[in-house]
Amino acid sequence: EAEVAQSPRYKITEKSQAVAFWCDPISGHATLYWYRQILGQGPELLVQFQDESVVDDSQLPKDRFSAERLKGVDSTLKIQPAELGDSAMYLCASSQGRGRDEAFFGQGTRLTVV
Amino acid sequence: GESVGLHLPTLSVQEGDNSIINCAYSNSASDYFIWYKQESGKGPQFIIDIRSNMDKRQGQRVTVLLNKTVKHLSLQIAATQPGDSAVYFCAENQGYSTLTFGKGTMLLVSP
Numbered sequence: 001e002a003e004v005a006q007s008p009r010y011k012i013t014e015k016s017q018a019v020a021f022w023c024d025p026i027s028g029h030a031t032l033y034w035y036r037q038i039l040g041q042g043p044e045l046l047v048q049f050q051d052e053s054v055v056d057d058s059q060l061p062k063d064r065f066s067a068e069r070l071k072g073v074d075s076t077l078k079i080q081p082a083e084l085g086d087s088a089m090y091l092c093a094s095s096q097g098r099g100r101d102e103a104f105f106g107q108g109t110r111l112t113v114v
Numbered sequence: 115g116e117s118v119g120l121h122l123p124t125l126s127v128q129e130g131d132n133s134i135i136n137c138a139y140s141n142s143a144s145d146y147f148i149w150y151k152q153e154s155g156k157g158p159q160f161i162i163d164i165r166s167n168m169d170k171r172q173g174q175r176v177t178v179l180l181n182k183t184v185k186h187l188s189l190q191i192a193a194t195q196p197g198d199s200a201v202y203f204c205a206e207n208q209g210y211s212t213l214t215f216g217k218g219t220m221l222l223v224s225p
Binding site for chain 2: 004033035040041042043044045048056091093102103104105106107108110
């Protein structure tokens, strides 16, 4: 069964260091999302791509976060420098991109900043 | 009730009971809704969806009801099993916009 792949599953980093997460969406899915989920809360969108273009990054803290999807397939989310408050689960999801279609989620990357 | 930090609304049921999880959504223009199940340490998993031109949709052991008048969505799980224990989220979107998640509800099923 096709699934969204994310790596690493877990990451511990010191504050002020750089950290990167990788996501490979389901093949053929045009839309890719990065969400952040703080323990006990629902996922909150960081950035949404349609193919290689960013369509919504209004909630992305651009002073420290960046995201790219250069070839419109896999994607990387980077944080530099990491802060203690960035500790969370980072979830990647993809959908076919026709609108009104379900998003499939990866297992996420659990980030702990110490 | 409202969730604050780690304190999710919790529904505790016995195995075999029917469960009803509720969600109030915010955008009256939303036209597509999804229920997700999230187990500890995993990503959300699709359960069932419904479009705004419907008020009820059934799946295997699950039913989603949509009341657009009061912007309310519910998920009914029949014959709840211990494996149903998880956090459940509703999500909404409008057209091609971002999928927005509501606050979750933790379902605890006792054997």
